[in-house]
Amino acid sequence: MATHRLLVDVHTHVYLPRYASFLRSRTSAPRIFSRQTTASNGSVTSEERLLILDNEPSGGRPVGPQYWDREEKLKFMDKHGIDVSIVSSANPWLDFLPAPTAHKLAEELNEDLESFCSTSPTLAQLQFKRLYGFGLLPLVPSASTSSLLSTIDQINKLPHLKGIIMGTKGVGKGLDDEALEPVWEALAKTGLVVFLHPHYGVDGSAWGEKENGHVLPLALGFPFETTTAITRLILSGVFDRHPALRILLAHSGGTLPLLSSRLASCIAHDPIVASRLKHDARHYLGDLYFDAVAYGSEELGFVSDTIGRAASFEGTQRGSQSLGLEAKRKIGSGRMLFGTDHPFFPPLSESEKWMSVVENLEAIERVDGWTDVEKDAVRGGNAVQLFGLS
Amino acid sequence: MATHRLLVDVHTHVYLPRYASFLRSRTSAPRIFSRQTTASNGSVTSEERLLILDNEPSGGRPVGPQYWDREEKLKFMDKHGIDVSIVSSANPWLDFLPAPTAHKLAEELNEDLESFCSTSPTLAQLQFKRLYGFGLLPLVPSASTSSLLSTIDQINKLPHLKGIIMGTKGVGKGLDDEALEPVWEALAKTGLVVFLHPHYGVDGSAWGEKENGHVLPLALGFPFETTTAITRLILSGVFDRHPALRILLAHSGGTLPLLSSRLASCIAHDPIVASRLKHDARHYLGDLYFDAVAYGSEELGFVSDTIGRAASFEGTQRGSQSLGLEAKRKIGSGRMLFGTDHPFFPPLSESEKWMSVVENLEAIERVDGWTDVEKDAVRGGNAVQLFGLS
Structure with missing residues (x-):
């Protein structure tokens, strides 16, 4: 790989053409529909809009080829110097479908995504492609364990799919549902990265x-x-039972980093909950991966602090072996990965670079205590390792 | 004041005896009720429990004199070296009452709290008391503006009440309700600190x-x-219209600091919302105060970063004038204030110090980049200034 430093986008979505067509065929959310608008001079234009949730503000959002066309994805990558993207289907995935439909569509979309990636350009001077993907599981109510496990198996055999994107509902009762235990076990065994979104x-x-x-x-x-x-x-207790599980959290873990000490305190005051866990809650942040989609350098620095301090909260230790800022940030940077959230947050005018991309890159550049080594890791090196691209 | 460094607790609650009696008279949440438990040897003990919300887990929580007895508050303060407490009524305040009852009880409880504080011990060698208070407004549906304004006036005239504790419902539609505009105006004029909880x-x-x-x-x-x-x-736009408003956020601002850059980005992508505000969202964090009840030093350091960077997000600036870590943390420390959340999070055994207190003090002690000057300010100096105690 020599000195070429890669920029890898781990948070970038696509509505594959098969999925977009399916959304067009629907009459309730989620759906894609056409809306005609009449300008003041009387000219009529038609635009497609994506409605993700019922009662969404502003009647959803305008969508176009950036949501489904691979050429648009590559153009966006070229414009911003992104070498590789790990593409994932965008929400709401298959959540709204009956189990048999979800299973069939998951397997078709996984094949589609494999081909979307495997036929993408090869990166000059390297052996890898510009596109890799996160597959889909039919995580809907009444999904059978065997359906979920067979789809994990399918994804695991598709060479350009490196993980799974997953929402928060599981098979209806959330991710802490015992019914998912075989899924976590299988995922831990495959090493597929779970992108929680x-x-x-x-x-x-x-x-x-x-x-x-x-x-x-x-x-x-x-x-x-x-x-x-x-x-x-x-x-x-999933992380106690499956320490090999690799979970990547969208949007830098939401607010988990800032609430993790409060969480640890609340658990410590509840002996029943505390007795179920092997470690102080803060310890588990050291088992997770975080995208760097937080739009600010202070945020990224802080998230890296909370990853970096995790080891000092093993068992019943409560941070007594705490490290200095630079040591924490160095450790933490090893689990953070650049992302853009494309094609969401488009620029207000077409010619400009995407502010979301510029800001997330600037944020990495400005983190106090990160040297170029840490910044390069977050921009691409960590992704190459985590997804086994090299 | 010389060299004596004060420890001031700005987040400490009381159910005043009048309020506790009132809760005992109720048959639905919020209420205090007695529960008898029979031990294995047949002995029967009775305990009082506080049920704050319907369907609360574990049938509420046990309560005792620490929730209403001033001597217990002072003992707790002595045990942990707390010189002064700014005491506030605990949730749910008056939220559940009809407007006339809420108004009457607010004024009575404000008088009670004034006397609770004014007759508390005087701090040796200083001119001030060990207890000050946050009063209550009758913020319930159908509350009239005149009722709210007259209670602000009452509180403003009670010399030991230095602010108001406020929930999030306003008069039923939340705090962004235009009906509250005269309330913000009056509060900004008085300088009373609003503790948002x-x-x-x-x-x-x-x-x-x-x-x-x-x-x-x-x-x-x-x-x-x-x-x-x-x-x-x-x-x-409340902070654009009333820059003099002084709002103290419970639990270090919840998750606002970690979401403030994401918030700014979402606003920037929505021209209608953006056009309503004078500044980038991150700017407003520099107008706020944050308790230091976050249980971790990395959290406190980060919150101070987000306060310290606020000035560089004035208008449409987007952080281009960013400061170094120590400069941000020094500025930020000026708006953070020690708190305990007493009498919640009691220790699991009676003799020990309260872990919540020990952890919040340790967190202040360990913030990277804070010298003793910043730590002393957070422990007490900021509160003396903000509440005008000296």
């Missing part, structure tokens, strides 16, 4: 009556949902 | 079906609620 947010009554567009559900609801899911997973 | 968390279905005691609603739900309330307040 939000979709539902929290109950919309929390946002009140003011018109704030998508701001509150996106800025707050998404991270709250991820935080709740990963916390419930920690409390269920 | 959660109670409801988020919809309980988020916590799933597993038995996790109070862990999820307390560790996650509380901070989510505070974050949502303060974010809605920022989006409503």
Whole structure:
């Protein structure tokens, strides 16, 4: 690999053409529909809009080829200097489908994604492709264990799929459901990376009556949902039972890093919950991976602190062996990975670079205590390792 | 004041005797009730329990004199070296009452709290008392503006009440309700500190079906609620209209600090919301105060980073003038204040010091980049200034 430093995007979505067509055929959310607008001069234009949730603000959002066309993905990557993308289907995945349909579509979409990646350009001077993917499991109510395990097996055999993207509902009762135990076991065995991603947010009554567009559900609801899911997973003991599990958290872990000491304190005050866990809650952050999609350098530095301190919270230790800032940040940087959230957060004008990308790159560049070694790892080196690209 | 360094607790609650009696008279939540338990040897003991919310896990929590007895508060302070406490009523305050009852009880409890503080011991060698208080407003549906304003006036005239504790519901529609505009205006004029504190968390279905005691609603739900309330307040433009408003956020601002860059990004992608605000969302964190109740030094350091960077996000600036870590942390420390959350999170055995106190003090002691000057400010100096104690 020599001195070429890669930029790898681990948080980038696609609605594969088969999935987009399926959404077009639907009459309730999630769906893609056409809307005609009449300009003041009388000209009529038609645009496609994606409605992800019922009662979504502003009648969903405009969508176009960036959501499904591979050429657009590659153009976006070229524009921003992104060498490799680990592409994942966007929410709501298959959550809304009956189990047999979900299973069939999952396997078809996994094959589609394999071909989307395997026929992508090869990176000059390296042996790997520009696109790899996270597959889909039919995680819906009534999904059978055998259906889930056979889809894990399918994904594991598709050479360009390196993981699985997963929402927070499991088979209906969340990720702390015992029914998922064989799934975690199989995932831990394969080494596939589980990309945990939000979709539902929290109950919309929390946002009140003011018109704030998508701001509150996106800025707050998404991270709250991820935080709740990963916390419930920690409390269920999954990481004690399956330390080999590799979970990548969207949006830098939501708010888990900032609430992890409070969480540890609440657990310590509840002997029954505490007795179920091998470690202080803060320890488990050292088992996780975090994308670097937090839009600020202070945020990234802090997330790396909480990963870096994790080892000092083994068992009943409570941080007595704490490290200095640079040591924590160095350790933490090893589990953080650049991402863009493309094609969401598009720029307001077409020619400009995507602010979301520019800001997330600047954030990495400016983290106090990270040298170029840590920055390069977060920008690409960690992804090459985690996904076994080299 | 010379060299004596004060330890001031700004997050410490009381159920005043009048309020506790009132809760005992109730038959639905919130209420205090007696429960008898029979030990294996046949002896019967009775304990009082506080049920704050319907369907609360474990049938509420045991309560005793620490919740209402001033001597217990002072003993707790002595045991932990706390010189001064700014005492606030605990949730759910008056939220559940009809407006006339809420108004009457608010004024009575404000008088009670004034006397609770004014007759407390005087601190040796200083001119001030060991106890000060946050009063209550009758913030319930149908509360009239005049009732709210007259209670602000009452509190402002009670010399030992230095602020107001406030939940997140306002008069029923949350804190971004235009009906509250005269309240913010009056509060900004008086200089009373508004202590914003959660109670409801988020919809309980988020916590799933597993038995996790109070862990999820307390560790996650509380901070989510505070974050949502303060974010809605920022989006409503209250801080643009009333820059003199002094708001202290419970639990170090919940998750606002970690989501503030994501929030700024979501706003920047929504021109309508963006056009309503004078500044990048991150700027407003520099107008707020944060208790230091986060249980970890990395958390406190990070919160101080986000306060310290606020000035570089004035207007449409996006952090281009960013400061180094120590500069940010020094600035940020000026708006953070020690707290304990007493009498919640009691120790598991009676003799020991309260872990919640020990941990929050250790967290301050260990923040990377804070010298003794910053630590002393957070432990007490900031509170003396903010509440005008000297």
